[in-house]
Amino acid sequence: MSRRPLKRPGTGLDPGPLPGLIGYRLRLAQQTVFRDFAASVPGVSPGRIGMLLLVEANPGVTQSRLAQAVGRDRSTMVGVLDQLEAKRLVERRKGADRRTNGVWLTRAGRSLLARAKRAIADHEQRVAARLSAAERAKLLELLGRIGA
Amino acid sequence: MSRRPLKRPGTGLDPGPLPGLIGYRLRLAQQTVFRDFAASVPGVSPGRIGMLLLVEANPGVTQSRLAQAVGRDRSTMVGVLDQLEAKRLVERRKGADRRTNGVWLTRAGRSLLARAKRAIADHEQRVAARLSAAERAKLLELLGRIGA
DNA sequence: GCAAATTGTTTGAAGTCAAAACAATATGAG
DNA sequence: CTCATATTGTTTTGACTTCAAACAATTTGC
Numbered sequence: 001m002s003r004r005p006l007k008r009p010g011t012g013l014d015p016g017p018l019p020g021l022i023g024y025r026l027r028l029a030q031q032t033v034f035r036d037f038a039a040s041v042p043g044v045s046p047g048r049i050g051m052l053l054l055v056e057a058n059p060g061v062t063q064s065r066l067a068q069a070v071g072r073d074r075s076t077m078v079g080v081l082d083q084l085e086a087k088r089l090v091e092r093r094k095g096a097d098r099r100t101n102g103v104w105l106t107r108a109g110r111s112l113l114a115r116a117k118r119a120i121a122d123h124e125q126r127v128a129a130r131l132s133a134a135e136r137a138k139l140l141e142l143l144g145r146i147g148a
Numbered sequence: 149m150s151r152r153p154l155k156r157p158g159t160g161l162d163p164g165p166l167p168g169l170i171g172y173r174l175r176l177a178q179q180t181v182f183r184d185f186a187a188s189v190p191g192v193s194p195g196r197i198g199m200l201l202l203v204e205a206n207p208g209v210t211q212s213r214l215a216q217a218v219g220r221d222r223s224t225m226v227g228v229l230d231q232l233e234a235k236r237l238v239e240r241r242k243g244a245d246r247r248t249n250g251v252w253l254t255r256a257g258r259s260l261l262a263r264a265k266r267a268i269a270d271h272e273q274r275v276a277a278r279l280s281a282a283e284r285a286k287l288l289e290l291l292g293r294i295g296a
Numbered sequence: 297g298c299a300a301a302t303t304g305t306t307t308g309a310a311g312t313c314a315a316a317a318c319a320a321t322a323t324g325a326g
Numbered sequence: 327c328t329c330a331t332a333t334t335g336t337t338t339t340g341a342c343t344t345c346a347a348a349c350a351a352t353t354t355g356c
Contacts, residue, residue, distance in 0.1 A: 013217045016205030018198060021268070022275050023181040025288055027194075029295035030178050031219065033171040045311090046175075050166060057164030064334060069161045071179065073314055078336060080312095092335095099321045099334040120169070127170050130293045139294075140173055142287045145278045147177030195343090212303060221345055226305060228343090240304095247303040247352045301354070311344080316337100323332075 022146070033127050040123040041116045044089075049120075051080060052105065052113050055090055060102035062095065084109075170294070181275050188271040189264045192237075197268075199228060200253065200261050203238055208250035210243065232257075 018024040037046045044052075047070075054069060055061060067077040081103065084090045089109035092101040105113065128136045166172040185194045192200075195218075202217060203209060215225040229251065232238045237257035240249040253261065276284045 013202065013209065013213060014205040015217075016201045017265075018201055019292075020288070021272060022284070022287065022291075023178070023185055023194060023271075024198065025291040025295060026174060026178040026181055029291045030171070030174040032295045033174055037171055046171060047312090050172065053164045053166055054161065057162040061161065062334080065161060069163075072312095074333095074335070075315080075337085076313055097322070097334085101335070117165075124169060127294060131290065135290060136170070138286065139170065139290045140168070142279065142283060142290070143170075143173035143177045144167075146275060146287075147173060147180045193342090210303080220343095222302095222304070223306085223346080224344055245303085245353070249304070297356100299354100299356085301352100303350105303352080305349080305351105307346100307348085309345085311342100313340100313342080315339090315341105318336080318338105319334105320336105321332100321334080323330105325330090326328090 026146075036126055037120075037123055040119045044087075044112070044116070048080070048084065049113075049116055051084065052089060052109060052116075055103050055105055056110070056113055059104055060093075060095075062100045062102060063092075064100070066103060184274060185268070185271055188267045192235075192260070192264070196228070196232065197261075197264055199232065200237060200257060200264075203251050203253055204258070204261055207252055208241075208243075210248045210250060211240075212248070214251060 034046050037049075041049055050070070051066070054066060058065075063077045063081060064074055067074050072080075081090065081092065085092065087108075088106055089112060091104055091106055093104060094100075095102045131139065182194050185197075189197055198218070199214070202214060206213075211225045211229060212222055215222050220228075229238065229240065233240065235256075236254055237260060238251055239254055240251055242248075243250045279287065
């Protein structure tokens with residue numbers, strides 16, 4: 001919150017103290033990364049692909065545990081799963097505990113995910129293009145120490 | 149996109165390949181940081197405080213250049229400035245080019261920003277609590293290389 | 297002087313999210 | 327076993343953020 005860096009060439013605007021804040025840099029980086037991701041995997045947003053990956057790794061997981069895992073409200077998950085179910089990527093099945101729904105990937109979901117994974121691998125390489133392998137690992141580690 | 153890390157203790161869910169993706173870690177970190185920021189500076193969102201800092205560093209900047217600086221559409225800026233003007237934190241003044249509005253901080257805006265800056269300094273320390281000064285600098289640098 | 301570009305604005309739409317209240321179902325204490 | 331309590335998924339409502347297209351006012355450039 002003290003020193004004033006150089007103006008940004010693109011806009012000609014003085015960015016003020018913002019570039020010294022971790023939160024600001026996180027937002028810029030995330031914006032860039034998500035934009036590339038969205039272009040790499042059209043039709044399904046980054047967050048939704050994340051959901052599919054979570055379901056793949058935990059077949060039959062309940063909606064509540066899914067919500068808890070991504071830090072969203074239970075009620076939010078309803079609409080999300082409605083979306084994914086409308087696209088035939090997942091399906092809900094009544095559990096032994098009949099209050100719960102187990103969530104499973106459909107065949108189409110698994111197929112889309114397989115395709116997405118290849119696109120994600122390319123995407124990840126583009127994102128880390130300006131980073132050495134060691135730097136990339138360091139970044140992941142530092143982010144992990146920030147993000148709980 | 150290959151190895152499968154340990155389950156997260158909190159949820160008991162297998163996170164799958166997500167923790168190996170930079171975008172995922174960015175989202176988690178940003179979520180944590182923004183949550184702390186929002187609690188530190190109540191009433192005005194992180195993005196809005198960013199706007200105020202930008203206006204402070206560039207008094208009289210036009211709406212379009214502001215929009216361009218934060219990567220938003222021109223039309224988006226209208227509502228944002230309406231908000232801030234309704235809270236008497238900024239004001240618009242017709243420019244020499246009478247198509248444009250110059251944006252300026254009000255006295256209340258400067259006062260709120262001064263208070264916010266102290267809160268942000270504390271916030272930044274909490275965010276970087278688990279990082280050495282060198283690690284914090286390294287993180288900012290690596291994020292800069294990701295985020296355009 | 298006049299066509300073309302720029303600026304701020306309005307309108308309409310989409311996407312994301314949370315909070316509160318509800319029915320169905322399960323759990324646990326007695 | 328019974329009945330108060332908790333949990334799960336859902337609906338409804340509302341807030342927030344964003345973009346795109348169309349428009350009038352104004353400026354710029356040929």
